[in-house]
Amino acid sequence: MSSTREPLFSSKNIKLLTTPLGRENPITVQVLGICSALAVTVKMQPAFVMAVSVIAVLAVGNVVISLLRKTIAPRIRIIVQLVVAAALVILVDQILKAFVYDISKQLSVFVGLIITNCIIMGRFEAFSMSNKPWPSFLDGIGNASGYGLILIVVAFFRELLGSGTIWGYPVIPQFLYDIGYKDNGLMILPPMALIVVGTIIWVQRAKVKELIED
Amino acid sequence: MFSNRYIYIYASVMVIIVAAALSTASELLKPYQNKNIENEKFQGILSAAEVDVPRSQANEAFEEYIVEELAINSEGDVVCRYVDGKLIEGDVRPFNIVLKDELKLKKDFKYGKAKRNPKWPLYIMDIGGELKYVVPLQGVGLWGAIWGNIAFDSDFNTVAGTSFDHKSETPGLGAEINTKEFQNQFKGKQIFDQNGNFVSVSVVKGGVANSAINPIHGVDAVSGGTITSNGTSEMLKDCIENYVSYIKKNINNNE
Numbered sequence: 001m002s003s004t005r006e007p008l009f010s011s012k013n014i015k016l017l018t019t020p021l022g023r024e025n026p027i028t029v030q031v032l033g034i035c036s037a038l039a040v041t042v043k044m045q046p047a048f049v050m051a052v053s054v055i056a057v058l059a060v061g062n063v064v065i066s067l068l069r070k071t072i073a074p075r076i077r078i079i080v081q082l083v084v085a086a087a088l089v090i091l092v093d094q095i096l097k098a099f100v101y102d103i104s105k106q107l108s109v110f111v112g113l114i115i116t117n118c119i120i121m122g123r124f125e126a127f128s129m130s131n132k133p134w135p136s137f138l139d140g141i142g143n144a145s146g147y148g149l150i151l152i153v154v155a156f157f158r159e160l161l162g163s164g165t166i167w168g169y170p171v172i173p174q175f176l177y178d179i180g181y182k183d184n185g186l187m188i189l190p191p192m193a194l195i196v197v198g199t200i201i202w203v204q205r206a207k208v209k210e211l212i213e214d
Numbered sequence: 215m216f217s218n219r220y221i222y223i224y225a226s227v228m229v230i231i232v233a234a235a236l237s238t239a240s241e242l243l244k245p246y247q248n249k250n251i252e253n254e255k256f257q258g259i260l261s262a263a264e265v266d267v268p269r270s271q272a273n274e275a276f277e278e279y280i281v282e283e284l285a286i287n288s289e290g291d292v293v294c295r296y297v298d299g300k301l302i303e304g305d306v307r308p309f310n311i312v313l314k315d316e317l318k319l320k321k322d323f324k325y326g327k328a329k330r331n332p333k334w335p336l337y338i339m340d341i342g343g344e345l346k347y348v349v350p351l352q353g354v355g356l357w358g359a360i361w362g363n364i365a366f367d368s369d370f371n372t373v374a375g376t377s378f379d380h381k382s383e384t385p386g387l388g389a390e391i392n393t394k395e396f397q398n399q400f401k402g403k404q405i406f407d408q409n410g411n412f413v414s415v416s417v418v419k420g421g422v423a424n425s426a427i428n429p430i431h432g433v434d435a436v437s438g439g440t441i442t443s444n445g446t447s448e449m450l451k452d453c454i455e456n457y458v459s460y461i462k463k464n465i466n467n468n469e
Contacts, residue, residue: 076221
């Protein structure tokens, strides 16, 4: 242990927060959490709530695991991680059902399925099991935000092209519909989310050459 | 190293703490959740009779428009009556009857296995002096449950409106049953033919115009949503037929 305390927002800690947004993005680079990215990105509102839920679960979960890390026997570590993730997810689900019922209905099973989101268990195992609470907290926020960012970008395009709205507000002017413009129903179906995510990955790799694999 | 004893105690304590935390949270949040579910049910019943209110006001509007909540048995006799917040007859508020359980009872009843006669809730509304009868519906679609309400004019034959909802039908296909475009098609349809026989309203694949069904008894299906459409037809028939003897006994005689 170093004798001098590391400042809370040292450049190393800031990196934990920012690299998952771009260079180490869980969806576009690590390709984790894809299934929910396909399912909840038809509209921006549910995508946003899903992103916030994942941020809450991952940040709190990372801190809990990090606090417990020295007491967790390696033989049962996956079970402990799973219990922590499951408990938090159920809590989030109950809160959504109580206070934002409509959105919780739209998200339906996908809130429960946050448990199976590989990002959660991945970060518990790879980061918070071996790091202090504060960096773990930042890592959780960073990774979940990287996930949420992609979710919202995908939802933006799918909602705009598929329903002609943004955040539920119509943005395509009526005269365009009058002259024959139609919303693209295909954008609403899950395969288009995959194509949008693919496009984002393409754009990102075209910009950041280091990400290109041989 | 961690001993086995440590691991057992650790796991047990962890599970107990988590269970306690979750059940506390669930108990604390339950009243809010139930209120949401109840209000949604109010809203669905009202919206079938074309009274559209936001969910927060559904409860008041329900009390304002509903004159009587009845539960009838398969013979068409009233077994429960709930008026102005008081249960006058029977043992259960019709609003609280779980339709799914009653439909199961109906099936069991056929095979002589049921413990009691199923009860069918019926809501009688007064909208500007006009009586409407609202019948709740419950059925299955492609991926999960579908449900809704259908409102009839005072003749209990002509459909005044419908509201449908679903748990997890395919977006853009089966899920279209909860849109106004689909629901409005039902308006003006009739469930009895000229001879007074019950025929229900069917959701017809390929369009009513191209089928042998009398257009007064059918609506167009959503293309691509065949199983949901069939489920909706099935649900309408299965639920409305329970009221036929009540209608024959009470409504037709008054005319």
